[in-house]
Amino acid sequence: MTKSELIMRIGELNPHLFHRDVERIVTTIFDEISAALARGDRVELRGFGAFSVKQRDARLGRNPRTGDSVSVASKVIPFFKTGKQLRERLNGGEV
Structure with a gap:
């Protein structure tokens, strides 16, 4: 949607x-x-889930095309964890 x-x-x-x-x-x-x-x-919507942010540390990655090592900076990423009622509803349980 x-x-x-x-x-x-x-x-x-x-x-x-x-x-x-x-x-x-x-x-x-x-x-x-x-x-x-x-x-x-953190944003929590009861029965639906919770949005939060997670810190990803800097790391050494690889360029898939050339195979060269590439430095990847640290960054903040959004994270979503489903709520219990949503999980039950998606898995056929009664809500």
């Missing part, structure tokens, strides 16, 4: 809301999650 599909689906389920309002709500939620992760905070 893309962001625009999500906006359309929420709009269909809530006909009393204008499309521009639904779009603003979805964009605001995504922006707030992104901002929290950029600050290094």
Whole structure:
């Protein structure tokens, strides 16, 4: 599902809301999650999962084309861990 599909689906389920309002709500939620992760905070959505950031240390990698050693800088990456209810739902359990 893309962001625009999500906006359309929420709009269909809530006909009393204008499309521009639904779009603003979805964009605001995504922006707030992104901002929290950029600050290094953890974002937990109960029953769905938790977003966090993890630090990857600098390392020595390889260029797959040439086989030469390449220095890879340390970086911060987003990480998502599914919640228990989502895992159960995906694996056929009742929620």
